[in-house]
Amino acid sequence: MTKKPNIESILGATESKTFLGLKACNDLDMLNASSIFIGATGATPYGNMGPFCQNAPDTIRKAISYMTNNIDRYNFDIGGPIFPEGSKPAVDYGNLPFNETNFSENRSVIRATVAKVLKAGAVPIVVGGDDSVPIPMLDALADTGKDYTILQIDAHIDWRHSHMNEKLGLSSNMRRASEMPHIQKIIQVGARGIGSAHSNDVQDAQEWGAEIIPAEDVHLYGITPIIERITLGTNIIICFDADGLDPSIVPGVLARSPGGLTYFQAIGLIKGAASKGTIAATNFTEFLPDSDVDDLGALTVSRVIAATMGVIARQNNK
Ligand SMILES: [Mn+2]
Numbered sequence: 001m002t003k004k005p006n007i008e009s010i011l012g013a014t015e016s017k018t019f020l021g022l023k024a025c026n027d028l029d030m031l032n033a034s035s036i037f038i039g040a041t042g043a044t045p046y047g048n049m050g051p052f053c054q055n056a057p058d059t060i061r062k063a064i065s066y067m068t069n070n071i072d073r074y075n076f077d078i079g080g081p082i083f084p085e086g087s088k089p090a091v092d093y094g095n096l097p098f099n100e101t102n103f104s105e106n107r108s109v110i111r112a113t114v115a116k117v118l119k120a121g122a123v124p125i126v127v128g129g130d131d132s133v134p135i136p137m138l139d140a141l142a143d144t145g146k147d148y149t150i151l152q153i154d155a156h157i158d159w160r161h162s163h164m165n166e167k168l169g170l171s172s173n174m175r176r177a178s179e180m181p182h183i184q185k186i187i188q189v190g191a192r193g194i195g196s197a198h199s200n201d202v203q204d205a206q207e208w209g210a211e212i213i214p215a216e217d218v219h220l221y222g223i224t225p226i227i228e229r230i231t232l233g234t235n236i237i238i239c240f241d242a243d244g245l246d247p248s249i250v251p252g253v254l255a256r257s258p259g260g261l262t263y264f265q266a267i268g269l270i271k272g273a274a275s276k277g278t279i280a281a282t283n284f285t286e287f288l289p290d291s292d293v294d295d296l297g298a299l300t301v302s303r304v305i306a307a308t309m310g311v312i313a314r315q316n317n318k
Helices: 056-063 065-070 103-119 134-144 173-178 199-208 215-221 263-276 296-315
Strands: 035-039 091-095 123-127 148-153 183-189 211-213 235-241 278-285
Touching: 035 056, 035 103, 035 296, 056 065, 056 091, 056 123, 056 296, 103 123, 103 134, 103 278, 123 134, 123 296, 134 173, 134 235, 134 278, 148 173, 148 263, 173 183, 173 199, 173 235, 183 199, 199 211, 235 263, 263 278, 263 296, 278 296
Parallel strands: 035 091, 035 123, 123 278, 148 183, 148 235, 183 211, 235 278
Antiparallel strands: none
């Protein structure tokens, strides 16, 4: 096989250990940023699955590292540089430690880190890790005393009471969210095919008031009716599972499911959320490098995260 020409050589990219070459922030007491990339290895894995998405944060950092010297260029997805003049850039916190046997310690670390970030006035961008990671993140938001709307983008609704005797695993995050008093509204976008949900899970979700917009409806009617569901002036948490996107652009997921969201449907939802309220926290989970194809999914997820950082930098500028 001939060697592929590499884009790094014309972009002048330099080796970077941080996302987009952002400044590293190792001390949250010194945090002064619009958002902060927090790599999460995992939280509460099922049975012997282990932290199967543990390499996601570093793979995602690597996928966008060729852009590190071009961060000031025009990004057409958000209508300007990621961090426009006068805005606060994002920073990168590195990766949280993971304990293979003490899952409650994993959750405590995530919760404490997110709580500290929120106190410093920055928006956590928790990059997982499997979908058990959002549970302690969502729990940390209770400390603010504010109410929240969750905008979940996912092929699955994640309303299982428990699975394999575990209540805090990846199939239960929205069920646990619904039990938190500070979570007032849940909008779930992208469900499709057969997933974790049984019919009574869907019924429970709807009875609670979760607004479920299956992927098919996104393709049929677009994202505008979804954005209209977000109450004006609300605080928003984006819970983004990589399998919400179509597997043609993110093959690196546990269970590929056809009919997922396009890149611009996802970007449009994030921009739309910021146009209605304030994005207060985000997570991007379930990217599985081992199943990816030619780093295509890592590229897609890294671009969504970069655009989200830009959207957040702009809202802090309002
Ligand atoms: Mn999912």
